Amino acid sequence: MTPYVALGLTGADVTRLLADPDALHRWDRLPLAFSVIGIDRVDGRPAADATIESTVAAGLLGARTRQARFLAATTPSRDHPYNLARRVASVGHLSRGRSGLLLGTVDPRAVGGWPWPAAATSAAVSAPGTAALVGEVAVAVRDLEQSWPAESVIADRHTGIFVRSEEIRHVDLDGRYRIAGPLTVPEPLTGPSVIGWFTSDTPPPPQAEAVLDLVLGAGAAIPVIDADAGLPGGQVGGVLVRAGDDRPIGALLDAAERLLVGAHHVGPGPLRHALGLPRPVAREGRRRAFAAPEPLASR
Numbered sequence: 001m002t003p004y005v006a007l008g009l010t011g012a013d014v015t016r017l018l019a020d021p022d023a024l025h026r027w028d029r030l031p032l033a034f035s036v037i038g039i040d041r042v043d044g045r046p047a048a049d050a051t052i053e054s055t056v057a058a059g060l061l062g063a064r065t066r067q068a069r070f071l072a073a074t075t076p077s078r079d080h081p082y083n084l085a086r087r088v089a090s091v092g093h094l095s096r097g098r099s100g101l102l103l104g105t106v107d108p109r110a111v112g113g114w115p116w117p118a119a120a121t122s123a124a125v126s127a128p129g130t131a132a133l134v135g136e137v138a139v140a141v142r143d144l145e146q147s148w149p150a151e152s153v154i155a156d157r158h159t160g161i162f163v164r165s166e167e168i169r170h171v172d173l174d175g176r177y178r179i180a181g182p183l184t185v186p187e188p189l190t191g192p193s194v195i196g197w198f199t200s201d202t203p204p205p206p207q208a209e210a211v212l213d214l215v216l217g218a219g220a221a222i223p224v225i226d227a228d229a230g231l232p233g234g235q236v237g238g239v240l241v242r243a244g245d246d247r248p249i250g251a252l253l254d255a256a257e258r259l260l261v262g263a264h265h266v267g268p269g270p271l272r273h274a275l276g277l278p279r280p281v282a283r284e285g286r287r288r289a290f291a292a293p294e295p296l297a298s299r
Contacts, residue, residue, distance in 0.1 A: 003231060005263045006222065007032050007256050008039035008242040011051030016249040018060060023249050027068060030256060031265040033238055033275065034069040034100075036216075037061065041073045042104025042198040043217075043224070043242065051109065055079075055087040055101075062095030069098040069271040071196050071214075075107035076133055081140035081177055088193050089145050089185040097190025097270030101141060102216065103134050104198040135208030136175050138195055142211040143171045145192045146282040147182035147289070160296035169286035182289045190270040191279040213277045216240050227255035231262055238264075 007030075009017070014037055017024045027035070038054030040047075054072035061070060072091065074084065084101070091099045152167040163186075171181030197204045199217030216222040223236055227243040241259060243252050266274045 004033040004238040028065040047108035071102040085144035092188035100194030135205040165290035166292035
């Protein structure tokens, strides 16, 4: 089967899209599997003069589009996983499941030092910016997003119960990030957001593999190709098209359209459903955050 086509958008590309309604509409209608928002945050290229905060940009794109699907690219050097999970879940609601997260290990804009308090001080967990650290972020985001299940929101007028609060769970992570949870945003109705990993030169660690839905980059099932290249042969599920920083947005969309002619087109709808990804099962054994609510009739 021919691969599907995904598109890597830099911060400059996203800025151009948001400033050009015609280009935004054209991008929204392209049968891309998904786009990566802020690919320059994770793919190792030198830092440009300006970029975007990818999860905030994803919120804007989710509100201004109807079909486009996207992964917001980021690293843990600027985002604590609790805040990251809260924004990712919010974008999942706003886009109705058309969104997700792409984690990387290299951020050209990373500042020195380590901004987050660590619960552990051993050598194994003391160095930020490693694959193990990003793996912890992946696990934390997935656990946090599943801490408040979508099915718990029932809005039952007869009983007066809005949420079955006994189904909300603590997260209880005690690695480099101390997190008890639960998240303050319920899980999107379409299920947990898709979580991807950009390999760069670092494969995902074992602790993250259980929560990762996609792996992109060199040697992965979804390799990166240049915008002027052709579709590769061999057994690849999809390709991520990446262009240089100075290519006009119209020319990048032209290149994507050319590749889409011979590519596999995934169906419409939420990202998880379109890619045929199973809905993850929440981790067992987590303690309750709240007691069960009492129905109005019993008061």
